[in-house]
Amino acid sequence: MKLLNFNENNVQKLGVKTDRGVVDVAAAAERYSAEETPVTVHGVIEGGKEAVAAVQGLVDQVLADSAASDLLLEEDKLNWAPSVTNPDKIICVGLNYRKHAEETNAPIPKYPILFNKFSNTLTAHGHDVALPKSTNEVDYEAELVIVIGKKTKYVSKEEALDYVFGYSAVNDLSARDLQLRTPQWMLGKICDDFSPLGPYLVTADEVGDANNLEIKCTVNGEVRQHSNTSDMIFNISEIVSYISQHLTLSPGDVILTGTPEGVVLGYPEDKRVYLKDGDVVTIEIEKLGSITNRLVAEV
Incomplete structure (x- = not known):
């Protein structure tokens, strides 16, 4: 459904x-x-x-x-409204695609790198996203989202999928100059409307194996990211189980699972062209549909 x-x-x-x-x-x-x-x-x-x-x-x-x-x-x-409207928690996994870690010259993580976003970042398909005045380096990130269906803590990897309600697509917009200002990434991730989520929440039974889905990002019609969730370092079961060892997951919680290669940050410095006023970004994931947003200069 x-x-x-x-x-x-x-x-x-x-x-x-x-x-x-x-x-x-x-x-x-x-x-x-x-x-x-x-x-x-x-x-x-x-x-x-x-x-x-x-x-x-x-x-x-x-x-x-x-x-x-x-x-x-x-x-x-x-x-449109976000596919999940009021999550108790928005948890994100960083550097979770091998080729993305390689393009940014980062070591392959031994454990999932976790950070968080807040509900102010949620917006929906078709809505404009304001480019904050505080940054000049806004980047796109196509990501698969896990939506938790049942309360759980200390769940095993073998049972983790039983607690997944479904999946959605998100653009984990990131202000790189703010993100990398300090070792803590959060500032570059929590700007208003920095998590366009949707268009659909697709139930797990309809998706099937979410560890093998085509994922794509286009900017003004140009393909910037094109990969598969099979390149994730930590798969869905591992992510849900790992997070549940440290906190209770509740129905409606959303987990952003990381982005593949092709982000602006992965280019050599002299070839980085960050998102600008008027750019149109589409995130598309197999079986989950596509979500499109236009970037506009904040006034």
Whole structure:
């Protein structure tokens, strides 16, 4: 199932992508008196397989009802919201692709390098991202996102995937001059709207093996990153298990899993051209769709 969020009349709503359009879950639940069906993305995540089944049943009702065309929305007319709207934690893994570590002349990590972002960084497909006044070196990073489905701590690598609800795509925008000002990377990662997330939250069963997905970034139509998640140093099970040894993971937590080679920082200094006003960046991951944002100068 492909879940998504959109804004309508200043209200954030849940949708489900189908071949005939996006089902407005709240409107459908009201039409068919499905009071027990969750109508928010976090309600579905927390409800697990039973919640997903309930939403799927509602979607099937809409598609079978010839009088329900008003419950099917056109994607290109949506005002998108992040695919996960209110995560308790945003945890990031740095230098997690071998070729990316090599292009930046960094040693291959022995343990996952972790840092964090905050909810102010979240934005959605189709929304402009302001280039902060405090930096001149904003870089793109195409990344796979893990979304946790069940509360867990000390989970083994063998059982870790049982706690994954699904996956999304993100652009882990990074202000390199701020990131590398000190040994701690956080400052370069936490600017407003620096985590465009979406367009969909795709359930794990639909994705299958997320350790083998094509991943791509384009800037103004030019391919800058093109790799596969199989190049990750630490795979999904290892990442979830490792983080859970140190803190409790909760439903709706998101984990950014690192970026492949091709970032601006990986070029020789005299060939680095960072993102500028008007640039359009698209992150595309196999089975997860593509998320596009335009960069604009902050005023």
